[in-house]
Amino acid sequence: MNLKACGFAGRIAVVNPNYTAIDGEITSPDLKSLPFVPDLVAITAPAAAIPGIISDAAAVGVAGAVILSAGLGHGAGSLAETVAQAAHRHGMRLIGPNCLGVMVPRVKLNASFAAHQPTEGRLALISQSGAIAAAMIEWAAERRLGFSGIVSIGDQLDVDVADLLDYFAQDDHTNAILLYVEAVKDARKFMSAARAAARLKPLIVVKAGRVAQGAKAAATHTGALAGSDAVYDAAFRRAGMLRVYDLRELFDCAELLGRGFVPRGNRLSILTNGGGLGILAIDRLVELGGVPASLTTETIAALDRVLPQGWSRANPVDISGDADAARYVAALGALLEDANSDAVLVMNVETAVAPTEGIAEAVTRCVADRRARNSEVAALVLASWDGADARTAATFERARVPHFPTEDDAVRAFMYLVRYRDASITLAATPPSSASTFAPRTAAARHVIAKALSEGREWLDPVEIVALFEAYDIPIVPTVVARDADDAVDRAAPFLAQGLAVAVKLFSRDIRHKSDIGGVILGLRTRESVAQAARTVLARARAARPDAVLQGVTIQPMIERRVARELILGIADDPTFGPAIVFGRGGTAVEVIDDKALALPPLDMNLARDLVGRTRVSRLLAAYRDVPAVPEDAVPITLVKLAQMAADIPEVAELDINPLLADETGVLALDARVAIRKPARLFAGQTRLAVRPYPSQWEGELALRDGSRVTVRPMRPEDEPMIDSFLKRVTAEDLRLRFFHFTKNFSHAFIARLTQLDYARAMAFVALDPNSGAIIGVVRLHSDSLYQNAEYAILLQSDLKGKGLGWALMRLLIHYARSEGLKRMSGQVLTENISMLSMCRDLGFATCPDPEDHSIVDVELDLSRLVADAEAAGGLIRPGAIKAA
Numbered sequence: 001m002n003l004k005a006c007g008f009a010g011r012i013a014v015v016n017p018n019y020t021a022i023d024g025e026i027t028s029p030d031l032k033s034l035p036f037v038p039d040l041v042a043i044t045a046p047a048a049a050i051p052g053i054i055s056d057a058a059a060v061g062v063a064g065a066v067i068l069s070a071g072l073g074h075g076a077g078s079l080a081e082t083v084a085q086a087a088h089r090h091g092m093r094l095i096g097p098n099c100l101g102v103m104v105p106r107v108k109l110n111a112s113f114a115a116h117q118p119t120e121g122r123l124a125l126i127s128q129s130g131a132i133a134a135a136m137i138e139w140a141a142e143r144r145l146g147f148s149g150i151v152s153i154g155d156q157l158d159v160d161v162a163d164l165l166d167y168f169a170q171d172d173h174t175n176a177i178l179l180y181v182e183a184v185k186d187a188r189k190f191m192s193a194a195r196a197a198a199r200l201k202p203l204i205v206v207k208a209g210r211v212a213q214g215a216k217a218a219a220t221h222t223g224a225l226a227g228s229d230a231v232y233d234a235a236f237r238r239a240g241m242l243r244v245y246d247l248r249e250l251f252d253c254a255e256l257l258g259r260g261f262v263p264r265g266n267r268l269s270i271l272t273n274g275g276g277l278g279i280l281a282i283d284r285l286v287e288l289g290g291v292p293a294s295l296t297t298e299t300i301a302a303l304d305r306v307l308p309q310g311w312s313r314a315n316p317v318d319i320s321g322d323a324d325a326a327r328y329v330a331a332l333g334a335l336l337e338d339a340n341s342d343a344v345l346v347m348n349v350e351t352a353v354a355p356t357e358g359i360a361e362a363v364t365r366c367v368a369d370r371r372a373r374n375s376e377v378a379a380l381v382l383a384s385w386d387g388a389d390a391r392t393a394a395t396f397e398r399a400r401v402p403h404f405p406t407e408d409d410a411v412r413a414f415m416y417l418v419r420y421r422d423a424s425i426t427l428a429a430t431p432p433s434s435a436s437t438f439a440p441r442t443a444a445a446r447h448v449i450a451k452a453l454s455e456g457r458e459w460l461d462p463v464e465i466v467a468l469f470e471a472y473d474i475p476i477v478p479t480v481v482a483r484d485a486d487d488a489v490d491r492a493a494p495f496l497a498q499g500l501a502v503a504v505k506l507f508s509r510d511i512r513h514k515s516d517i518g519g520v521i522l523g524l525r526t527r528e529s530v531a532q533a534a535r536t537v538l539a540r541a542r543a544a545r546p547d548a549v550l551q552g553v554t555i556q557p558m559i560e561r562r563v564a565r566e567l568i569l570g571i572a573d574d575p576t577f578g579p580a581i582v583f584g585r586g587g588t589a590v591e592v593i594d595d596k597a598l599a600l601p602p603l604d605m606n607l608a609r610d611l612v613g614r615t616r617v618s619r620l621l622a623a624y625r626d627v628p629a630v631p632e633d634a635v636p637i638t639l640v641k642l643a644q645m646a647a648d649i650p651e652v653a654e655l656d657i658n659p660l661l662a663d664e665t666g667v668l669a670l671d672a673r674v675a676i677r678k679p680a681r682l683f684a685g686q687t688r689l690a691v692r693p694y695p696s697q698w699e700g701e702l703a704l705r706d707g708s709r710v711t712v713r714p715m716r717p718e719d720e721p722m723i724d725s726f727l728k729r730v731t732a733e734d735l736r737l738r739f740f741h742f743t744k745n746f747s748h749a750f751i752a753r754l755t756q757l758d759y760a761r762a763m764a765f766v767a768l769d770p771n772s773g774a775i776i777g778v779v780r781l782h783s784d785s786l787y788q789n790a791e792y793a794i795l796l797q798s799d800l801k802g803k804g805l806g807w808a809l810m811r812l813l814i815h816y817a818r819s820e821g822l823k824r825m826s827g828q829v830l831t832e833n834i835s836m837l838s839m840c841r842d843l844g845f846a847t848c849p850d851p852e853d854h855s856i857v858d859v860e861l862d863l864s865r866l867v868a869d870a871e872a873a874g875g876l877i878r879p880g881a882i883k884a885a
Contacts, residue, residue, distance in 0.1 A: 068100075363383065431717050518540045573654055787820070
């Protein structure tokens with residue numbers, strides 16, 4: 001019994017109706033016979049017995065169960081469904097079934113059938129595979145790494161990856177979270193939890209099934225490019241997770257991040273006694289996107305003073321094969337002072353001149369001395385000792401110097417740290433103001449889609465695509481429709497008058513691939529050729545598809561842009577994460593070239609620029625030779641528009657722009673296809689997006705007691721500067737009442753966490769002065785992972801208190817919480833905050849002293865008991881200003 005063997009200090013009981021004792025432990029016939037109520041039960045019974053066990057456990061008040069057994073089935077009518085329902089009725093949580101179990105070494109809890117007990121540490125492991133979890137325990141033991149907790153979640157009948165991310169993100173005993181993922185069940189819940197956790201600590205993920213074919217039957221180029229693993233990769237990137245590709249990389253990365261090693265940047269200096277190894281390390285560094293540090297003139301001069309003549313005088317710093325410990329320490333000291341270096345990789349190849357163990361000890365003493373003299377070492381130090389024995393490894397372990405068996409491992413680990421640092425910066429980046437973007441005409445776009453769906457069609461025709469793109473301000477080649485040859489001549493006349501050639505294309509909603517039947521004729525420059533082309537394509541269509549309805553032909557001007565780059569942009573539909581935005585190099589060979597990147601919508605300009613920058617074709621958008629550059633934001637803003645379309649119109653199932661021409665004049669869509677269908681499923685908030693978009697329907701006005709009105713809207717990420725100014729207009733005392741301690745300065749990272757909301761789990765409303773547009777009040781709500789209870793907070797500009805603004809904002813927040821289906825709103829108020837407590841009581845909150853801190857009052861509002869009266873639903877908001885009200 002692992003529970004007994006690991007030394008668990010709590011009470012343990014064994015329940016088994018068939019034996020009176022097991023492994024020396026007296027058994028009880030059932031849970032009701034126990035002399036105490038367990039907090040946790042670990043179940044290894046046959047599948048058929050588990051529903052009864054769960055019912056008994058829930059009835060006596062057990063908080064949770066770990067179901068190690070398999071074979072409960074899936075879906076309606078299964079044992080698993082019966083078990084889940086029984087637990088849910090009593091608020092009991094379940095881990096499993098079909099899992100390895102749960103281990104918390106700090107409290108000596110091992111509710112698993114793992115072969116070995118993991119050691120205590122500060123890494124959390126969440127695994128969808130019991131076998132992988134067991135293997136990782138063994139691997140960690142070899143690397144002297146310990147865990148704050150290990151959870152094998154199995155079939156995720158109840159507790160899932162997102163729940164555990166929430167837990168470990170808030171766990172003070174966890175420095176980093178390791179994740180082994182095979183599939184995500186609830187994309188929005190997963191993204192919410194991952195985005196929140198990644199803001200607090202490193203999240204490192206291994207995803208199985210990378211080579212699975214995710215889009216075999218894709219109807220568009222975009223769909224073919226958006227394989228399942230590519231979408232997972234986009235999701236991990238959006239959440240700020242660090243993805244690695246095998247268990248060795250997972251632990252190398254975890255060892256560094258779990259101990260707080262994060263470099264200042266991507267510049268690496270290399271110190272070695274073997275020139276060849278140094279060159280290999282530089283090659284790998286550049287291949288992975290790192291930068292070899294350029295030594296400053298001061299550093300070179302310092303190295304000249306301590307190294308023998310003939311040293312490399314460049315990076316890598318080759319100090320020769322006869323280098324002893326003193327030479328290593330002298331060179332390392334100089335490199336640690338170099339302002340151009342963010343990290344130093346110290347490498348050693350054993351020679352007969354100097355013992356490697358002695359050099360390792362000298363290097364670690366140098367690092368320790370530097371740490372003792374500075375709160376931060378000037379640069380991160382990593383080590384790679386070729387052929388290091390156990391004693392050398394132990395030397396680095398004791399000194400907390402990350403060490404690796406090869407230069408390749410060390411450089412890869414360094415670059416993972418760089419990627420984590422970059423992801424952290426990206427998560428906290430303030431996006432540009434939305435004022436610089438655009439205002440789509442969504443009503444017009446929805447009318448186009450609705451009409452096509454009402455006619456039972458799955459694809460928009462070319463004219464409808466032009467209308468859709470115009471509604472979202474996406475430049476597209478003009479398209480006009482002609483009924484017959486004579487009409488085609490009239491329609492083509494304006495283009496011909498401009499000296500443009502035109503294309504005549506068959507227009508039939510029944511024939512998708514027009515070129516297959518000769519339905520496209522290009523390069524027409526005369527009225528006669530246009531008429532003949534129209535007659536020809538219509539005749540070909542009648543001969544090839546006599547059953548098809550022919551609407552006529554379309555006329556388009558031929559666009560000739562000599563140095564235009566051909567790009568592909570689109571919306572692909574993923575069964576797990578919903579819409580994904582695809583960007584890459586376009587043209588007829590798009591799948592062969594396979595130069596693409598994906599991102600989950602919605603996008604801001606920062607995210608769109610990053611999406612473009614992850615492709616090779618992005619380099620062609622800049623100027624080269626005699627080719628002018630594409631305007632910097634012409635492509636990113638188009639991606640933002642597509643992402644907004646995906647958010648606004650869930651009926652757009654797939655969209656393909658190929659090619660999108662881009663040159664110094666901007667962008668122009670030459671050809672596009674749009675597949676439409678009524679969405680089979682929607683996330684909460686009526687959108688298929690895994691990341692819930694900005695809820696514009698909650699924009700409006702609040703009426704205050706004196707009849708005046710203030711503008712109110714959901715908070716946006718770009719509000720960071722306004723929030724910073726707002727906090728400066730709040731008194732120190734009011735800030736103390738809000739944050740429970742005196743706070744003078746608010747960092748960028750702190751305000752970014754306030755403003756960059758996950759609308760799937762949180763909401764904040766800002767009240768704006770109708771004259772200046774400045775923020776004068778903020779009220780916010782953050783729900784738990786089950787979306788049952790939400791904590792609120794409120795803060796007003798100090799000189800505006802007493803005017804009814806706080807009351808109006810709280811009423812709005814309550815209305816929002818009810819509309820979202822939340823069951824409770826709760827908060828904590830300092831006992832001395834009389835005005836807040838009075839308002840809470842007036843709004844119907846129950847109050848009671850906090851059992852652990854008597855200076856705090858816990859307040860809670862039961863939303864399920866509120867009656868939505870006319871005043872709460874309509875009088876608060878100006879009619880029509882907020883549709884949801």
